[in-house]
Amino acid sequence: MLKRIPDYDLSPRNTFRMKAKCTLYIEYDSVKDLEELDFDALPRPLLSIGEGSNLLFTRDFPGTVLCSKIAYLKFFDLGLDEVPVAAGAGVKFDDLCARMCAEGLWGLENLSLIPGTAGAAAVQNIGAYGVEFKDIASGVSCFDIEKRCKCSFKVEECAYGYRDSFFKRPENKERYIITGVLLRLSRKAAPRLDYGALRSFFPEGDPVSPQEVRDAVIRTRREKLPDPLEIGSAGSFFKNPVVPKEHYEAIVAAEGVTVPHYDLPDGSVKIPAAWMIDRLGFKGRRLGGAAVHEKQPLVLINVTGDAPAADILALEKEICDAVEQRFGIRLHPEVEHL
Numbered sequence: 001m002l003k004r005i006p007d008y009d010l011s012p013r014n015t016f017r018m019k020a021k022c023t024l025y026i027e028y029d030s031v032k033d034l035e036e037l038d039f040d041a042l043p044r045p046l047l048s049i050g051e052g053s054n055l056l057f058t059r060d061f062p063g064t065v066l067c068s069k070i071a072y073l074k075f076f077d078l079g080l081d082e083v084p085v086a087a088g089a090g091v092k093f094d095d096l097c098a099r100m101c102a103e104g105l106w107g108l109e110n111l112s113l114i115p116g117t118a119g120a121a122a123v124q125n126i127g128a129y130g131v132e133f134k135d136i137a138s139g140v141s142c143f144d145i146e147k148r149c150k151c152s153f154k155v156e157e158c159a160y161g162y163r164d165s166f167f168k169r170p171e172n173k174e175r176y177i178i179t180g181v182l183l184r185l186s187r188k189a190a191p192r193l194d195y196g197a198l199r200s201f202f203p204e205g206d207p208v209s210p211q212e213v214r215d216a217v218i219r220t221r222r223e224k225l226p227d228p229l230e231i232g233s234a235g236s237f238f239k240n241p242v243v244p245k246e247h248y249e250a251i252v253a254a255e256g257v258t259v260p261h262y263d264l265p266d267g268s269v270k271i272p273a274a275w276m277i278d279r280l281g282f283k284g285r286r287l288g289g290a291a292v293h294e295k296q297p298l299v300l301i302n303v304t305g306d307a308p309a310a311d312i313l314a315l316e317k318e319i320c321d322a323v324e325q326r327f328g329i330r331l332h333p334e335v336e337h338l
């Protein structure tokens with residue numbers, strides 16, 4: 001059923017808790033709703049949202065916000081190793097993880113507790129603990145606003161990269177609404193434990209279940225990330241930069257310490273932005289109502305609960321300028337600014 005609310009307050013719809021209004025807010029719970037919607041009559045621009053956990057509203061949104069509540073969840077266990085799973089775009093991604101881990105299916109456990117919806121996971125190519133959405137996805141179902149019809153994309157067609165996809169391209173943002181995702185999960189044990197702190201939970205060689213990995217991921221995340229229900233944030237604010245090997249070596253020489261990094265297959269090097277921000281002493285830094293999280297410096301928080309976007313933007317600029325001056329790298333936000 002379609003729900004329309006004009007002049008809508010978006011603060012409960014974004015985890016940063018920014019105060020912003022949109023001209024029109026629409027909730028829908030089926031593809032049929034989208035087929036019936038008169039898109040020509042809607043205030044533009046259009047913005048699809050899920051739980052608003054990767055968004056920073058810097059001002060009122062002068063158009064229509066479309067929020068998916070499409071909530072089906074089906075899985076087809078045919079007794080084979082591979083189990084296809086279909087979920088509506090409005091399903092909470094962590095509910096999907098919880099349900100599939102409880103079924104003993106492998107694939108989603110490392111992505112546990114990431115806020116947001118299944119639809120947005122396909123836009124963002126969400127990732128954690130060495131796994132990305134693209135690794136377990138087989139396809140994405142959409143509604144094409146331009147042609148007013150359903151369409152679908154195979155995972156190979158989605159141009160997935162680091163927190164990036166075909167759906168993030170400016171020409172596609174107002175064209176495709178994601179209505180569902182298709183995943184390929186597995187009955188066969190496939191734990192991926194070689195990333196971050198996960199290995200310490202499981203001695204090498206011991207059998208482990210998807211639920212146990214999920215529990216370990218949840219414990220680790222709860223220790224260092226703010227709970228969006230308690231404190232406003234949009235998770236990692238900056239992307240981890242990728243630099244040529246020589247640039248990384250110059251940083252190591254200048255800093256005179258071990259610099260954490262990941263060597264990429266093309267010879268370039270990814271450096272954790274959190275390490276650079278921490279090295280500059282930003283942990284806990286406060287600017288008005290904004291702050292750098294005490295435990296995870298990649299996360300900026302709305303510490304007072306009513307911080308204006310200007311405070312977040314000022315802190316962002318301060319960090320970007322300082323990192324550029326010291327390391328010669330300009331950080332780019334992972335959080336989408338609107």
Ligand SMILES: Cc1cc2nc3c(=O)[nH]c(=O)nc-3n(C[C@H](O)[C@H](O)[C@H](O)COP(=O)(O)OP(=O)(O)OC[C@H]3O[C@@H](n4cnc5c(N)ncnc54)[C@H](O)[C@@H]3O)c2cc1C
Pocket residue numbers: 015047048049050051052053054055068089114115116117118119120121123124125126127128167176177178179225226227228233234235236336
């Ligand atoms: C505490 C915290 C921890 C986090 N940890 C992680 C993490 O470990 N890994 C990670 O990758 N991310 C993480 N995030 C970021 C965030 O959870 C993800 O980006 C998530 O996928 C956003 O989902 P959402 O439903 O809130 O999307 P929104 O923020 O509402 O939207 C995100 C993007 O998707 C688009 N979009 C949303 N729904 C649709 C749709 N149906 N059709 C078309 N476009 C759509 C929006 O236009 C926007 O571009 C974290 C965030 C928080 C607050």
